[in-house]
Amino acid sequence: MAHKVFKVEEYEYPELLPTFPKVDYDPYVELKVVDKGHLADPEFKSLFGAATKVDRITPDLGTEIEGIDIRQMTDEQKNELALLTAQRGVVVFRNQPATIYDMTELAKYYGPLHVHSTTGIPKDPKLNGVHIVWNDGTKPFDRINYDRSSGWHSDQTYEINTPGLTSLKVVTAPESGGDTLWCSGYAVLSSFSPQFQRYLESISALHSSDKQKAQAIEKGVYIRRPQTDCIHPVVRVHPVTGMKSLFVNSGYTRRIVGVPKAESDAILNFLFTQIAQCNEYQVRIRWGKDTICFWDNRCVWHTATFDYFPMKRHGLRATPVGERPISVEDYEKSTGKVALDWYREKMRALGEDVDDEEANKAVSKIAGAD
Numbered sequence: 532m533a534h535k536v537f538k539v540e541e542y543e544y545p546e547l548l549p550t551f552p553k554v555d556y557d558p559y560v561e562l563k564v565v566d567k568g569h570l571a572d573p574e575f576k577s578l579f580g581a582a583t584k585v586d587r588i589t590p591d592l593g594t595e596i597e598g599i600d601i602r603q604m605t606d607e608q609k610n611e612l613a614l615l616t617a618q619r620g621v622v623v624f625r626n627q628p629a630t631i632y633d634m635t636e637l638a639k640y641y642g643p644l645h646v647h648s649t650t651g652i653p654k655d656p657k658l659n660g661v662h663i664v665w666n667d668g669t670k671p672f673d674r675i676n677y678d679r680s681s682g683w684h685s686d687q688t689y690e691i692n693t694p695g696l697t698s699l700k701v702v703t704a705p706e707s708g709g710d711t712l713w714c715s716g717y718a719v720l721s722s723f724s725p726q727f728q729r730y731l732e733s734i735s736a737l738h739s740s741d742k743q744k745a746q747a748i749e750k751g752v753y754i755r756r757p758q759t760d761c762i763h764p765v766v767r768v769h770p771v772t773g774m775k776s777l778f779v780n781s782g783y784t785r786r787i788v789g790v791p792k793a794e795s796d797a798i799l800n801f802l803f804t805q806i807a808q809c810n811e812y813q814v815r816i817r818w819g820k821d822t823i824c825f826w827d828n829r830c831v832w833h834t835a836t837f838d839y840f841p842m843k844r845h846g847l848r849a850t851p852v853g854e855r856p857i858s859v860e861d862y863e864k865s866t867g868k869v870a871l872d873w874y875r876e877k878m879r880a881l882g883e884d885v886d887d888e889e890a891n892k893a894v895s896k897i898a899g900a901d
């Protein structure tokens with residue numbers, strides 16, 4: 532079957548299509564980033580006070596806010612957005628005239644921008660910190676080779692400082708389809724037994740850009756920074772919420788370090804499957820004209836949906852990096868606080884209590900241990 536041809540000259544945003552310049556970036560070194568969420572009013576008075584509607588899309592993650600133009604936010608509102616996204620995982624704004632230049636300015640408020648080493652960037656060098664999502668709608672989705680579980684990922688976890696408060700605007704959305712899903716890393720972790728959580732808290736994993744680089748080489752794309760791999764704790768603590776989040780993903784996590792390969796494979800496969808299957812901890816957002824979604828890449832995963840052939844889809848992402856992932860042990864040592872468990876905090880907020888002893892007993896009963 533002959534595929535239709537995409538004509539740049541007929542397209543609305545030709546200047547925002549991906550380019551692959553032959554430039555060399557320096558390798559990343561660790562950056563000190565202090566999260567703006569620390570400065571926020573926990574009651575969100577500035578942000579919610581100015582909003583006309585605040586809707587919790589699911590009980591556990593995703594909030595949609597109406598009545599705010601993100602270009603006009605005060606510093607107080609920006610700080611509250613950081614805290615809200617750290618708590619709710621995803622925050623959605625509709626009808627936003629903000630351009631990718633506005634989104635880039637806002638992202639810089641939160642931290643240094645991540646500059647990608649292989650994916651397409653707009654030709655304006657001022658936008659070299661922008662990641663482009665682009666599907667020209669000329670090729671049907673490859674159903675045969677698609678690895679379903681590998682769709683779920685968090686962004687660029689092979690870096691030392693991994694992305695934090697990320698925003699995406701789909702400037703050309705298909706008429707229907709092309710939704711994005713997010714899943715809560717806090718909630719998935721808390722769904723495991725206390726024993727298994729303790730094990731996960733004690734290990735680290737290798738994250739790699741290997742596959743992304745190999746794909747780029749296959750397409751003849753120039754690699755703008757040498758390959759980066761990094762070892763991170765499997766459970767990281769969000770510095771603002773103090774909550775533990777599961778931090779492995781099928782896109783970039785290759786190996787749990789220091790354990791037999793069979794154990795690493797079994798555990799990673801189990802975790803990746805859980806992420807894809809926990810629909811009670813997921814939210815699915817339909818893009819409309821001028822929708823902008825913010826997510827906290829430290830505590831959610833995301834995946835796109837390829838159901839829109841032969842329509843086009845074009846997204847622009849602004850990505851500030853956060854702190855180098857903090858393990859439970861380091862967090863507790865450096866702050867003197869106990870890292871929090873999402874489910875316990877949720878129950879506490881509902882006036883209930885959860886006893887680990889009880890949970891342990893329940894688990895051993897199910898396992899037939901007594």
Ligand SMILES: O=C(O)CCC(=O)C(=O)O
Pocket residue numbers: 662664686699710711833834835836846848
């Ligand atoms: O296209 C999407 O919905 C998400 C793409 C993505 O993974 C990203 O921009 O990081």
Ligand SMILES: [Fe+2]
Pocket residue numbers: 684685686833
């Ligand atoms: Fe992504």
